[in-house]
Amino acid sequence: MDDPLVIAGREFGSRLIAGTGGATNLAALERALIASGTELTTVAMRRSDTEGGTGVLELLNKLGIEALPNTAGCRTAAEAVLTAQMAREALGTHWVKLEVVADEDTLLPDPTELLDAAEQLVDQGFVVLAYTNDDPVLSWRLEEIGCAAVMPLGSPIGTGLGIRNPHNIEMIVSRASVPVVLDAGIGTASDAALAMELGCDAVLLATAITRAREPERMAAAMRSGVDAGRLASQAGRVPQRFWAQASSPGRPME
């Protein structure tokens, strides 16, 4: 019924990109991933060389889900570039979700290091999906550099505060020519639906599922939320009015 999500020429049937962070055991993660319907899932490279991390990669492989290495935890462009290179070697993919954060309290992107890393990685042939603040200018700069997707946050990672500034997301979407993926801050299904209604092409979330009381059920909720928001954005919602309008005007339908 719907067009596929296309990033750098690859098609995905699902518009929910999952993360594995916060998962407490592999069996629960497996059930959640299946329930989410995701076809693309991020893996923290700093973790994948550990036993648990390897387990995650094997799990994704078994489920037929594409692994998207990320550079979570990197604080400088140099670190992020190195991490991406290691991921390319280890996983055999030149796709990377680029994260370069400024500090531990906010986990917000560092604009300068982010742009620097994005430029280097694009030059080196990576397909870069860049995690960014919801700053429209930063988002446009990342696109100019050649990022394959921009991933503005709704609110800081792990806060569950939803989309704090829909206006920024709308500005980003209105001028983007690459896919916009709402990343970080989603807390519940209506947040995911709203992201899609604002015009985002996909949603990325991790702990909203993995740390929910029932991860599998929340994964199903998020899947439905993304579908709902996507459909609603295509269906053309009714306008908002100040005063009421009767739904039953009294005249018969013809």
Added chain:
Amino acid sequence: MDDPLVIAGREFGSRLIAGTGGATNLAALERALIASGTELTTVAMRRSDTEGGTGVLELLNKLGIEALPNTAGCRTAAEAVLTAQMAREALGTHWVKLEVVADEDTLLPDPTELLDAAEQLVDQGFVVLAYTNDDPVLSWRLEEIGCAAVMPLGSPIGTGLGIRNPHNIEMIVSRASVPVVLDAGIGTASDAALAMELGCDAVLLATAITRAREPERMAAAMRSGVDAGRLASQAGRVPQRFWAQASSPGRPME
């Protein structure tokens, strides 16, 4: 996977109650009703004696959807009671969605007339689903009178303003012992999801579907939105935090 919605002892698999108001032709309405998955749909009695209205009843019958007569357009208790009685006669149902509105500009319920009508109808053996303002006290009074469900608005009918006062809905839900159905004001799928996340048992909407640019697609969006919100409210969302929290804490999973 989910418990059914139970109103007055009857079970419904779908938690989306549709309305037929605003539909412009029967074929489009049919497709939208099917896409919505609804099992219970309101019909304005003041309209059902017209040709179009009859068509609506036949359509619902054909689709196996229960018709729920409403008293839309009634301004006094007397009018509403009379309309309900006529509906019982005409449709052979003692269920009624009770609406008693105060004026045309707001279509907001008149508290006094509403309570009066509810009392009379319950006394006469009706199963009353009462459309009410989002006033928790009014809602609790309707429940005390014996209404089978309370249906607080999100915002005035036809405004598409969504849920203007989530705090009121939460107060209503926290003390209700009959189903709470969010009725009126829903504009898009994230509104429907939010209603369920706030603890509502179902959502009722009409023009958000019938007046969308693509009613059938919006019906599917609303169906997914209701599912998403229901699942999320059961799954136990993550708490909200001021500061960030890493999803990939660096330690391997066991």
Added chain:
Amino acid sequence: MDDPLVIAGREFGSRLIAGTGGATNLAALERALIASGTELTTVAMRRSDTEGGTGVLELLNKLGIEALPNTAGCRTAAEAVLTAQMAREALGTHWVKLEVVADEDTLLPDPTELLDAAEQLVDQGFVVLAYTNDDPVLSWRLEEIGCAAVMPLGSPIGTGLGIRNPHNIEMIVSRASVPVVLDAGIGTASDAALAMELGCDAVLLATAITRAREPERMAAAMRSGVDAGRLASQAGRVPQRFWAQASSPGRPME
């Protein structure tokens, strides 16, 4: 610079109506009342016959502030009417702030008892300022009955949640022909300013001042907030735009 507030033909220079509830000592209350600039202050009658209460009346008398007896704590029309009558006797005023609340958890008005009490008190010659939910219909009914002012809540008493439903307040204001006083829920100065910007004629608050860490300073804050909102509503604010607009267009002023 500003028109006075006129209620039932009496003029007030201040648009901040204070309450005495929550005050912990008379000296602090005195400083706060002076800082607030209020000319009209509510007193709970159920309290004024106690020693502390008498002190409050003497204090208001000394400060030249008009005492407005309220019926706080009343749960039925009968109780409220009796309380108002006692207040008239005790204080020599036929003004009353009418409160009839439904329960202790919400302190929300009971619509039926409130309308009943308002009708009786107006019939008995009282000047009735009615505390009401933010339901526009209830507000209009109170005005039809003959109340001298309607006092919709921003949020439940003592919650400090501010104005949860500005849309309702705007609907109330747009059709009111008596003063609209935002009563209950104000937590901070920007809430008071917003109330006035929405078109309210005055603001009533008690614990936002008396329970602040520094009541006197908060009283000054509220006074400024009310002034700010009143002036802004008269000055005609700039419209909201989606895109930016330069303030310095490059052309010289003539």
Added chain:
Amino acid sequence: MDDPLVIAGREFGSRLIAGTGGATNLAALERALIASGTELTTVAMRRSDTEGGTGVLELLNKLGIEALPNTAGCRTAAEAVLTAQMAREALGTHWVKLEVVADEDTLLPDPTELLDAAEQLVDQGFVVLAYTNDDPVLSWRLEEIGCAAVMPLGSPIGTGLGIRNPHNIEMIVSRASVPVVLDAGIGTASDAALAMELGCDAVLLATAITRAREPERMAAAMRSGVDAGRLASQAGRVPQRFWAQASSPGRPME
């Protein structure tokens, strides 16, 4: 009653910084500036060499208001630095409000050019007050560079959308050790009050006053709004609660 605002060792009694942009005639601007109580007012350098601009400088001089040159309209670090240097020469001040915007539609700061310009200007001995997006990281970087104040936006220049992301402003304030001035987006007095309640040290606004229907009255509104918010933030507001709490507990005060 209040501490002065201190920027780079200079004290200001007023916490409202005005802008002259959008003013349509000098007489109206004069009345508005007086009503605002401002002691520091921005002037666009690209305009001050014109006749109108000169008039603005003379007006500020006559009113005893300090002129703060800004670099409005600059798109690169080089342009901004040059403009600041010209301003230093022309106005004899080494203070500058630094603006480097990315495009005309959003007038949002360009993070890279902004940081570059700030660094150069600080090196050249300027006192730099930097207009920035509400990105906490960018704000902290500007402070590290040595800016004397950071000026995050509430929303894009001229939109009147108020403070779209209070969470970001709170994060900025919580870690800033230089003054935080809310700049851009303010539409009305309650926005200004809110900025101060969030912990900002001052508010900067131009067209919210100059383009209001009555600029002089709006200037007075903004002055009161800033005072109100400052006082409220110092006074310690009541906490927010879900359920009500009676202000008149029935027990007499001692």
